Amino acid sequence: xxxxxxxxxxxxxxxxxxxxxxxxxxxxxxxxxxxxxxxxxxxxxxxxxxxxxxxxxxxxxxxxxxxxxxxxxxxxxxxxxxxxxxxxxxxxxxxxxxxxxxxxxxxxxxxxxxxxxxxxxxxxxxxxxxxxxxxxxxxxx
Amino acid sequence: xxxxxxxxxxxxxxxxxxxxxxxxxxxxxxxxxxxxxxxxxxxxxxxxxxxxxxxxxxxxxxxxxxxxxxxxxxxxxxxxxxxxxxxxxxxxxxxxxxxxxxxxxxxxxxxxxxxxxxxxxxxxxxxxxxxxxxxxxxxxxxxxxxxxxxxxxxxxxxxxxxxxxxxxxxxxxxxxxxxxxxxxxxxxxxxxxxxxxxxxxxxxxxxxxxxxxxxxxxxxxxxxxxxxxxxxxxxxxxxxxxxxxxxxxxxxxxxxxxxxxxxxxxxxxxxxxxxxxxxxxxxxxxxxxxxxxxxxxxxxxxxxxxxxxxxxxxxxxxxxxxxxxxxxxxxxxxxxxxxxxxxxxxxxxxxxxxxxxxxxxxxxxxxxxxxxxxxxxxxxxxxxxxxxxxxxxxxxxxxxxxxxxxxxxxxxxxxxxxxxxxxxxxxxxxxxxxxxxxxxxxxxxxxxxxxxxxxxxxxxxxxxxxxxxxxxxxxxxxxxxxxxxxxxxxxxxxxxxxxxxxxxxxxxxxxxxxxxxxxxxxxxxxxxxxxxxxxxxxxxxxxxxxxxxxxxxxxxxxxxxxxxxxxxxxxxxxxxxxxxxxxxxxxxxxxxxxxxxxxxxxxxxxxxxxxxxxxxxxxxxxxxxxxxxxxxxxxxxxxxxxxxxxxxxxxxxxxxxxxxxxxxxxxxxxxxxxxxxxxxxxxxxxxxxxxxxxxxxxxxxxxxxxxxxxxxxxxxxxxxxxxxxxxxxxxxxxxxxxxxxxxxxxxxxxxxxxxxxxxxxxxxxxxxxxxxxxxxxxxxxxxxxxxxxxxxxxxxxxxxxx
Numbered sequence: 001x002x003x004x005x006x007x008x009x010x011x012x013x014x015x016x017x018x019x020x021x022x023x024x025x026x027x028x029x030x031x032x033x034x035x036x037x038x039x040x041x042x043x044x045x046x047x048x049x050x051x052x053x054x055x056x057x058x059x060x061x062x063x064x065x066x067x068x069x070x071x072x073x074x075x076x077x078x079x080x081x082x083x084x085x086x087x088x089x090x091x092x093x094x095x096x097x098x099x100x101x102x103x104x105x106x107x108x109x110x111x112x113x114x115x116x117x118x119x120x121x122x123x124x125x126x127x128x129x130x131x132x133x134x135x136x137x138x139x140x141x
Numbered sequence: 142x143x144x145x146x147x148x149x150x151x152x153x154x155x156x157x158x159x160x161x162x163x164x165x166x167x168x169x170x171x172x173x174x175x176x177x178x179x180x181x182x183x184x185x186x187x188x189x190x191x192x193x194x195x196x197x198x199x200x201x202x203x204x205x206x207x208x209x210x211x212x213x214x215x216x217x218x219x220x221x222x223x224x225x226x227x228x229x230x231x232x233x234x235x236x237x238x239x240x241x242x243x244x245x246x247x248x249x250x251x252x253x254x255x256x257x258x259x260x261x262x263x264x265x266x267x268x269x270x271x272x273x274x275x276x277x278x279x280x281x282x283x284x285x286x287x288x289x290x291x292x293x294x295x296x297x298x299x300x301x302x303x304x305x306x307x308x309x310x311x312x313x314x315x316x317x318x319x320x321x322x323x324x325x326x327x328x329x330x331x332x333x334x335x336x337x338x339x340x341x342x343x344x345x346x347x348x349x350x351x352x353x354x355x356x357x358x359x360x361x362x363x364x365x366x367x368x369x370x371x372x373x374x375x376x377x378x379x380x381x382x383x384x385x386x387x388x389x390x391x392x393x394x395x396x397x398x399x400x401x402x403x404x405x406x407x408x409x410x411x412x413x414x415x416x417x418x419x420x421x422x423x424x425x426x427x428x429x430x431x432x433x434x435x436x437x438x439x440x441x442x443x444x445x446x447x448x449x450x451x452x453x454x455x456x457x458x459x460x461x462x463x464x465x466x467x468x469x470x471x472x473x474x475x476x477x478x479x480x481x482x483x484x485x486x487x488x489x490x491x492x493x494x495x496x497x498x499x500x501x502x503x504x505x506x507x508x509x510x511x512x513x514x515x516x517x518x519x520x521x522x523x524x525x526x527x528x529x530x531x532x533x534x535x536x537x538x539x540x541x542x543x544x545x546x547x548x549x550x551x552x553x554x555x556x557x558x559x560x561x562x563x564x565x566x567x568x569x570x571x572x573x574x575x576x577x578x579x580x581x582x583x584x585x586x587x588x589x590x591x592x593x594x595x596x597x598x599x600x601x602x603x604x605x606x607x608x609x610x611x612x613x614x615x616x617x618x619x620x621x622x623x624x625x626x627x628x629x630x631x632x633x634x635x636x637x638x639x640x641x642x643x644x645x646x647x648x649x650x651x652x653x654x655x656x657x658x659x660x661x662x663x664x665x666x667x668x669x670x671x672x673x674x675x676x677x678x679x680x681x682x683x684x685x686x687x688x689x690x691x692x693x694x695x696x697x698x699x700x701x702x703x704x705x706x707x708x709x710x711x712x713x714x715x716x717x718x719x720x721x722x723x724x725x726x727x728x729x730x731x732x733x734x735x736x737x738x739x740x741x742x743x744x745x746x747x748x749x750x751x752x753x754x755x756x757x758x759x760x761x762x763x764x765x766x767x768x769x770x771x772x773x774x775x776x777x778x779x780x781x782x783x784x785x786x787x788x789x790x791x792x793x794x795x796x797x798x799x800x801x802x803x804x805x806x807x808x809x810x811x812x813x814x815x816x817x818x819x820x821x822x823x824x825x826x827x828x829x830x831x832x833x834x835x836x837x838x839x840x841x842x843x844x845x846x847x848x849x850x851x852x853x854x855x856x857x858x859x860x861x862x863x864x865x866x867x868x869x870x871x872x873x874x875x876x877x878x879x880x881x882x883x884x885x886x887x888x889x890x891x892x893x894x895x896x897x898x899x900x901x902x903x904x905x906x907x908x909x910x911x912x913x914x915x916x917x918x919x920x921x922x923x924x925x926x927x928x929x930x931x932x933x934x935x936x937x938x939x940x941x942x943x
Contacts, residue, residue, distance in 0.1 A: 027819070033896040035815035037903065043823040070926065073919050080912050095912070097905045099894030113894045115904040118911070122904075125915045129922035130827065137834050140929045 006055065013055035020048035028123050032111075038119035042126025049131060058138070069135065072128030080121025083114055143200035145214035148184055149267055151177060152260030156253045163249030171239035174252040178235055178259060182228035185221060192221050193639040195646060199269070199333075208272075209330050215269035218643030222482060223266040223390075223397055225640075226489045230389040230622075231259050237497050237618035238381035240611075241504060251291060251379070258284035262390050266397055270330045271320040278316065278362075281394060282309040285386050289378040301374035304709065308361050308371045316358025316398070322351035323405075332401060336650060339405040352406050355398065356415050363395025364446050365453060366423040370705045373442040380500030383438060388445050388492035393485060396449065399456050400481070403648050408463035417457030417557075421575050423450025428582035432689070433696045437499045437509040437590065441492070444535065444586055447579065448488045454576070455481035455550055458557045462649065474560075477553035478648050482641045484546035487534065487629060491543060494531040494622035495590065498524055501615055502594060507605025511589065516599025520608040523616055525595045530623040536587035536682070537580060537675060542629035544675070550576065551671040577674055584682030585689070592686075733851075740858050748865045751872065759871040770811055778804040791836055799829040816899045 028041030052061050084095040099113035155177045163170045188198065198216040205211075216224070235255065242248060261284055264277030283306075290302035320330075326342040327335045342348060359365075364372040375387050386392075399416055406412040427447025434440035459478030501524050502517070503509045518525045534541030537548075554573040557565065601607055610616075629636055685692070727738070751757045781800040788794040802825030809818035889901035903911045 031897060031900045032894070032904070035819055035897065035899075037816060037897070037900045039903075040816070040819045040823055043820070043827065047823065047826070070922075073922055077915060077919060080915055084908070084912060095908045097893060097908065111894055113905075115893060115895065115901070115908070118904050118908055119900075122911060122915055125918055129918045132922045133925045134831075134834075136926050136929045137831070 010055045013051055017048045017051050017055075020044060020051065024048060028119065029116075031119055032113060032116060038122030039126055041119075042123040043130065045123070045127050046130035046134070049127075050134060053135075053138075058135075069128050069131035072124045073132065076121045076124030076126070076128055078121070079124060080118055083118045083121065086114070143202055143214065144184075145198060145200045145216055145267060146202050146212055148181060149214060149260060149263045151181060152256045152263065156256035156260065159253045159256060160249045163252075169239055169244070170248050170252055171235055171242075174256055175232060175235045175239065177256065178228055178232040181259075181263070182225065182232055185224045185228055188216060188221055189639050192216070192218055192643050195643060204273070210272045211270050211330075212273050213269040213331065214267045215333065216267055217647040218640065218645070219397070219400055219482075219647035220266045222486065222640050222644050223393060224263060226393070226486065227259060227262045227266065227390050230489055230493050231255075231385060233493065233618040233621060234381045234385040234389075234497075237384070237500070237615060238379070240614035241381055241500055242379060251288075254284050254287045254291070255382075255385070258288060258386065258391070262394065265394050269332050271323065271332060271335075272330050274332070275313070275317050275320060278358075278394065279310065279313050281391050282306060282313055282362075285309070285375075285391055288382045288386060289375045291379055291382065292377070295377065297374075298377040301371070301377040305371040305375045308368055312358040312361025312368065312395075315354045315361075319351045319354030319358065322347040322354065326351065336404045343409075349411060352409070352412055353415070355402060355406075356412075356419075359395035359398040360419060361395070362398070363392050363449050363453065364423075365395070365419050365450060366426050366446075367705050369423060369427065369443075369446040370709055372446055373439050376436075376438040376442050380438070380496055380503065383441075384493045384496030384500070387442065388496055389489040392445060392449055393489070396452050396456065396481075396485065399453065400478075400648055403456065403460045403478075404463070404650055407460035407648075409460075413457055413460055413464075415457070416460065417454045417572070420450045420452070420454030420457055421572060421579075423447065424454060425575055425579040425582075426450070428579045428586065431586040432582055432589065433693065434586075435511055437502065437511060437514075437594065438496075440511075440586055440590065441495055441499060444583070445492060447583060448484075448492065448535070451550060451576075451579075452481050452484050452488065454572075455484065455553055458553045458572075459648070461557060461560065461562075464562055473556055474553075475645065475649060476549065477557070479637070479641055479645060480546055480549035480553050482644050483549065483633070483637070484543075486636065486640075487542040487546045487626070490622050490625045490629070491531040491534040491541070494527060494619045494626065495535070497615075497619040497622070498528040498531065501611045501619070504615070505606065505611055506608045508603070511593040513600060513603040514594045515597035516595070517608050518595040520599070521595070521610050523610060523620075525591075527616070527619045527623045528595065529591050530626050531619075532587040532591045534626045536584040537678065540630050541626050542633070543626075545630060545633055547580065548671045548675065551674050555670060573674075577678070580674075580678050581682050581685065584678050585686050588682065588686045589689075733855075737854065737858060740862050744858065744861045744865055747869065748861070751865070751868060756872050756875075757868050759868075759875055761871070761874075764874075768811075771808075774804055774807055774811070791839065795829065795832045795836060798832070799825055802828070814899075816897070 024041050024044035024047075027036035027044055028038055029036075031037030031041065049061070049065065052064070056064070083097070087094060087096040090096075095118075097113060097115040097118070099111060099115070101109055101111050103109050155174065159170060159173060162173060166173070191198075198214075200214045202212040235252070238251070238255075242251065258281060261277045261280030265274060265281060268274040268277055286302045286306040289305055290298045292298045323335060324330055326345045326347055327338060329335060361368040372387055372392070376383055378386070424447050427443045427445070427450055431440050431443035431447060434443060455477045459474055459476075459481060462472070462474035462478070499509060502514065502521075505521070506514070506517070508514065530541060534543035537543045537546075551573065554576045558569040558571075558573045560569060599608075727734070778801055781797045781804070785794050785797045788797060802821065806818050806821040806825060809815075809821055886898050886902055886906060889895050889898045889906075893901040893905040895901035895905065
């Protein structure tokens with residue numbers, strides 16, 4: 001995948017990767033009210049990271065993003081299941097979600113929903129799984 | 142206190158304890174089993190006075206009350222006779238086996254099995270609930286299996302055990318089905334209740350099938366023709382086991398069952414002919430084949446078969462008494478049942494004795510082959526005396542108990558021969574003739590046992606050990622039985638009054654209340670037909686014995702391979718062979734073939750249902766119009782699909798496949814599903830990348846060299862699957878049975894605070910599905926990770942082999 005001295009790719013990547021990451025985060029956050037969500041956001045994030053890998057090679061990206069993607073899987077799962085279990089504290093059935101509107105200094109009135117936390121869980125799991133699969137296969141040369 | 146139930150359980154408890162005691166105890170473990178058995182015998186003896194006055198005992202412990210299955214112990218005359226035989230002969234056999242088996246054998250195992258068997262057998266004869274009876278019935282089969290294969294190092298033992306297991310369990314399951322049918326007809330599991338309403342369901346469709354299945358169970362257990370073949374092979378068991386199981390107890394279980402169900406089925410023509418006919422033929426067949434045996438135990442096995450046939454036929458004759466309801470005429474036929482019960486006891490005494498004698502001979506000289514035996518009379522006089530008493534009793538010679546029961550058997554056979562119902566006027570005359578001929582053979586083989594073994598020249602060079610009397614302990618048990626054999630002849634009415642007459646009222650519960658069916662046995666009944674028949678037996682039997690070598694050519698008339706053993710082996714071989722062929726035919730290891738089965742089944746099941754229910758009609762007039770965009774997309778996708786089939790390289794196929802994926806995404810856009818379109822696009826990209834990664838490792842694309850025929854089959858099946866799917870998809874539109882529930886989700890902003898309905902459903906309304914899908918992803922990730930990271934290196938041992 002990685003070819004040295006591929007300057008055009010590397011330069012454009014440094015720009016595109018951030019746009020992609022930004023779009024991914026947008027998809028994740030906007031999911032509740034517009035098309036998007038944790039799943040596609042996670043996929044998009046993995047796409048952005050993969051692009052980095054293709055442009056800069058495994059060693060470089062490992063230094064840039066010292067993240068153990070496999071660890072993201074349990075973290076995401078814990079979040080997703082945790083939001084479900086959290087509903088027990090309020091004596092409601094498993095995975096009961098709620099939402100409310102809060103006013104913040106900068107953003108004004110913002111809607112916050114516990115379904116968002118669940119989506120975060122999905123997001124981290126997807127990123128973790130996708131990166132684990134692809135990096136494991138790529139490592140196995 | 143349900144003492145009877147506890148009495149049944151005691152042998153099981155003993156069986157559980159014996160293995161522990163065996164290691165600890167210094168005395169012979171057989172004494173423990175002996176004391177248990179003796180205690181039970183004494184306990185059952187204590188019931189004789191009450192039972193002889195017609196009392197019965199009933200104790201119930203609830204087991205599965207919701208299904209009406211109770212552990213009900215019921216003791217009447219019939220159960221008591223068998224219970225006494227089981228415990229009495231059991232005690233003697235255990236006593237004998239203490240001396241017979243050397244202490245090198247694994248005695249703990251032996252007595253555990255024996256105790257299991259004793260408990261199971263007591264359970265069979267004392268259970269009132271048919272289900273519980275069946276449980277104990279199978280336990281006797283299993284414990285008998287274990288005992289036959291006691292010397293499991295020998296191939297013969299294993300084969301014999303397997304054979305007896307297969308045959309008796311087959312019959313047992315048939316019996317279970319019969320029981321269930323009776324339950325359906327009578328509405329109760331209790332045999333007493335079934336008997337009390339007997340006659341009310343004779344018109345039921347299941348009446349005859351239940352009867353035949355029941356008889357199948359009884360015949361297999363009691364080694365009736367043609368299921369007798371397991372019994373001679375079961376002689377591989379230690380001799381005490383043969384004496385106990387295969388002469389005195391287990392083979393009587395089938396007879397007990399017939400006797401028990403006589404009140405239900407007696408009086409039916411089919412029952413009469415099945416029991417009497419099979420019994421008589423077994424009597425003849427067993428006697429005829431016993432004569433040719435050269436192994437003493439095989440001879441005794443065939444003689445057991447023959448004697449069981451005799452008892453069975455007497456029960457058959459006795460069942461005719463129920464043909465006439467409540468009439469004095471029927472009393473005469475009940476005497477056959479008396480004779481059957483009488484001979485049941487007699488047979489247990491003399492056959493147990495004979496097995497023990499054979500065991501002694503085997504134990505002392507190391508062979509049971511009658512060609513090598515002879516002249517033991519002077520060396521083993523006591524054994525000889527005992528053997529003579531047993532054999533002569535079996536042959537039906539006075540002054541032994543076999544004589545009395547045989548005379549009564551002839552009386553019964555002659556009486557039934559003159560009866561005018563069940564089309565007996567046509568065939569009835571055969572019954573006494575067959576009985577008489579069989580008795581001649583019985584005489585011959587009884588003579589062989591005594592004379593070939595104990596008379597003639599003594600051939601020490603053919604024996605493994607020089608003959609001498611066995612230790613006294615081994616002679617005590619057969620000695621007691623010999624005393625009984627003679628004692629019953631001189632005091633038959635003691636037995637008759639206290640045991641058999643009460644048992645008669647168990648077989649004829651209604652008759653016993655209206656008429657006196659008790660029988661007084663007379664040792665001397667004058668010069669009548671029966672006596673002349675016995676005289677004829679002795680004369681003809683002697684002649685046949687002396688001329689045996691001249692007429693034994695008869696046995697070579699039928700080739701040896703024309704036996705039921707050959708049939709059994711042939712069936713077993715064929716079943717194994719054929720099932721292997723069948724299994725190998727369709728389980729050929731090719732995934733392609735399995736897919737063909739699955740899809741064929743799908744076509745047949747779904748397509749067949751569609752045609753059968755007429756659901757293939759559909760109406761498309763109400764559908765939305767198709768736009769030009771959709772036409773174009775469909776056309777592109779069809780092109781891609783068809784091209785995949787003709788793709789020459791794998792890369793082409795992958796790319797064409799991704800065209801399909803993006804086409805689907807475009808459809809999602811057209812059908813206004815932005816979330817799906819987004820996800821589909823990204824997922825399609827990722828899978829295409831993964832395909833390409835995998836492509837890197839795959840071997841060269843080869844043209845599939847499947848034969849033309851299977852390719853055609855594949856083509857037809859794929860077309861049919863497509864058609865079925867399409868028809869289903871079109872047909873379901875017709876069945877708009879209820880309104881969609883999607884209007885509920887349209888309130889997602891109020892309910893879940895989200896304007897994106899899809900996301901609200903995924904993350905809130907139906908978040909549980911999403912959670913599990915995330916877990917699916919986790920598993921997939923872990924799967925890929927472990928496949929690649931943890932695979933065994935070339936030098937490593939294969940993990941799968943560990």
